[in-house]
Amino acid sequence: METKEKIEFAGCPLAVYREIAAHLRQVEGVEVDLIPQSSQQFDYNQSQIGGLSISWTANSTSESRQQFKQILAYYQNRYINPI
Numbered sequence: 001m002e003t004k005e006k007i008e009f010a011g012c013p014l015a016v017y018r019e020i021a022a023h024l025r026q027v028e029g030v031e032v033d034l035i036p037q038s039s040q041q042f043d044y045n046q047s048q049i050g051g052l053s054i055s056w057t058a059n060s061t062s063e064s065r066q067q068f069k070q071i072l073a074y075y076q077n078r079y080i081n082p083i
Contacts, residue, residue: 002058006035007072008051009080017049020075024052027067029060 009017021032035050056065 003056005054005056006051007054009075012049012079014048016075016079017052020071021052023071023075024054024068027064027071029057029064030068031055031057 009020017034021034024030024032031054033053033055035053037048037050
């Protein structure tokens with residue numbers, strides 16, 4: 001069974017979304033796609049990406065989900081909520 005979810009990081013630049021996606025694609029049982037921005041108006045304060053579409057495949061394990069959470073936590077601390 002495949003599970004899907006969407007992850008958004010408001011204001012996160014395209015390059016960071018691509019880096020996160022590349023990192024998450026290395027986790028077993030995870031498939032990642034970039035969701036294009038849906039706004040018709042260009043705004044420098046908005047990201048060029050609407051978010052990440054995450055699909056969990058049947059071969060995902062609890063270890064892969066834990067690794068997924070660790071990767072997201074790293075990027076949240078690094079780019080989204082830096083201390």
